[in-house]
Amino acid sequence: MIQAMPALSAARNNLRQLTTIRYIALGSLGLALTALGPALPRGSKLLLLAAMLGVFTVLNALARGRTRRPPPISEAEFFGHLLLDIAGLSCLLYFSGGATNPLISYYLVPVSIAAATLGRKLSWAVAALAFACYSLLLVFYQPIPALVPTAHHGGLNLHVLGMWANFAVSAALIGYFLFSMAETLRHQQHQIAQQREEQLRDEQLLSVATLAAGAAHELGTPLNTMKLLVEDALAGPAGHRALAEGDLAVLDRQLDRCRETLKKLVRAASVPEHAQTAQPVRQYLLALLDAWRVIRPQTLATLKLDPNCPDSAAIFHPAIESALHNLLDNAADASPRITVEADWTQAILTIRIRDFGPGIGPEQRQHLGQPGRSEKPHGLGLGLFLSHSTIGRHGGAVELRNAEGGGTLTRITLPLTTPRP
Amino acid sequence: MTQRLRYLIVDDDPAFCTALARSLERLQHEVAIAHDADAALARARGFTRSGQSWTSSSPRVPGCT
Known part of the structure; x- marks a missing residue:
């Protein structure tokens, strides 16, 4: 039997896991900020960063609550949650050194999640957006000198550029290969579901065929009886052919039997209702x-x-x-x-x-x-x-x-x- | 007039047996009816070797396996 519906849909489960990932990331960032904060020079936007982490934590709690509410989570909605991740990360990075902040590689997380869970267009959209934000953060950001790799001399640092190029290649690889792998899995899942359906159909067909054979056998006797009675009546002299009162009653009973047999067949061909809720x-x-x-x-x-x-x-x-x-x-x-x-x-x-x-x-x-x-x-x-x-x-x-x-x-x-x- | 034959009808369905027996009797044949295997064997013993018997039975006749 096919399960009527999964208790927890995949999209719901994905969103729940995404919120868990966010909690871990936000927790780590909070710890990092507490530990490194005092070491950072004055003028760093420590309070602002802490406030942003707080806001993101609240937003994440709301998203977590969303997974418990009944409306199904569409692909577009999940895409929206990933966009929120990229937006939040970009804000944090803007105020904390932009592309010079090692945290920038976290962009790969939403890109990977998108590739594994979303359709081709949307997962590429997430990758492209992450790449665009990364690129902007190369130029526009509030610097934190302590984060900048050594040998900094004003313009774009080669290390930072290298990281950026590395990100582009990684995102493209993830977008392509992880997506294909996830696609293969989905395809297999679909095939398994189809096989299960076919099996169910075959089983049903077989049981109906068995019942039909039984019904054909059961119909044989009353049909033969009726045929004999009618032939008997036809054998009488022309003009006086009639069925005796008793024969009519027999005929009637035989017809009832035929009808019962057919009804039984139809009933048996449909799954018993008591088995379903x-x-x-x-x-x-x-x-x-x-x-x-x-x-x-x-x-x-x-x-x-x-x-x-x-x-x-x-x-x-x-x-x-x-x-x-x-x-x-x-x-x-x-x-x-x-x-x-x-x-x-x-x-x-x-x-x-x-x-x-x-x-x-x-x-x-x-x-x-x-x-x-x-x-x-x-x-x-x-x-x-x-x-x-x-x-x-x-x-x-x-x-x-x-x-x-x-x-x-x-x-x-x-x-x-x-x-x- | 065809040859007069003796028939033993074995079936668990009385209506069918009766209808078939009547048709055969109309054709001047001699008919015996049995609804289960024991009765059928008992009736068959009374049949002479020269007589012909035609048995219609279904798998559900009591006593038949």
């Missing part, structure tokens, strides 16, 4: 998209939930999550930016996934959702087919059409199963 719809959707963002960090996905929708809870079959992820994947394959809108009543959930890709051609539209057809050069079209059939099995529908202004609009409707009281 109800989840609030809003949280379910937020967590679903959050989990998906971890797998596809490059895609900018905006989620809009109608705030006027009821705070209802519903039971979601685990296969629904895979089906929705599949449809999100499809949209993300078509364009790097997608929007997801959802609204619901007590009875029905509607999700609209909009991408800004090339849209659907008229020829493709006819074959959408069929196995063996795909819009992707290497896809099999099976994903869309399975999403269609999964949503369909739960009483919903998937509809794809060209959106106004380009792109594809995938509209999913799904009846909500509310928990029995």
